[in-house]
Amino acid sequence: MRFQIYRYNPDTDSAPYMRDYELKIEAGDMMLLDALVLLKQQDDSLSLRKSCREGVCGSDAMNINGRNGLACITPLSSLQQPVVLRPLPGLPVIRDLIVDMTQFFKQYHSIKPYLINNDPPPETERLQSPEQREHLNGLYECILCGCCTTACPSFWWNPDKFVGPAGLLQAYRFIADTRDQATAERLDDLEDPYRLFRCHTIMNCVDVCPKELNPTEAIGNIKDMMVKRMV
């Protein structure tokens, strides 16, 4: 199989370049990450992040044939050759396929991704009914791999001001949580022209999400809540 991989080592390279690789393997039921591990045996200077290798940690997000995804759950057989691999777009490259996610996590932290509840903690848990818990499905599963946010042009243009789909999905995860008491503050925090409203509903986020989540729907739900409290 043929690969074209983005290479850049800021210490030695003046500019990024694409390097060709070849692997004598049958795709079979291998995942892209397996191939990358074999390629790393060929050329140990090739750098990438990986950890759980089963789509749970979100470390090996990259741009695969022009589309963001997780290498560990992308079957090799589904890819056209040469397989073109680039780092996630819109973030600074540290080396090869490794990007600096600081800006991404800064936006994630900005939505206060934790339960805010000022009541004294009860003896056991803060309980929810099964119906209330149902609202968190499709929200809590996000693994923060960054595929959606780095596929979003609004985030490319305003990474410092637009929260991005991953952050907004998490914002709604806490807005939708019946145990959270900071709903009004959370809505206030997003009611400016940048943080939420840079979203123009192009749905790149839904298209690429490896966990098949729907940030666009979450963003729409936040907008609905804002309208309801305004009128």
Place this chain on the structure above:
Amino acid sequence: MVNRVVIGAHYGLRDWLVQRISAVVMVGYVLALSAQLLLQDHPGYDAWTELFSSQWMRTFSLLFLLALFYHAWIGIRDIVMDYVKPASVRLVIHTLVILALMIYSIWSVEILWGM
């Protein structure tokens, strides 16, 4: 990387909502006007002036144009926000766009009621 970002101007929701409502007004007008044009027996200059001589048509047309101008203002401001970063240049462009749209509004009244 920018560490301190000044955000929080609370007009995001209002502008987003106005853009949706103005779009509905425009769709309504386009449908109404298309229906009028299709249903006319003798299309032509006379039918056109007759149509625009009624007050409701002029009012609806003005409403359409104002909706269009406000819609356009938000759209253009969004584009400027994405691509023009220096605040001074942005303010100048915003001012020019607002002035142009205000002139168009006055001009629209003149055209509609001057026919």
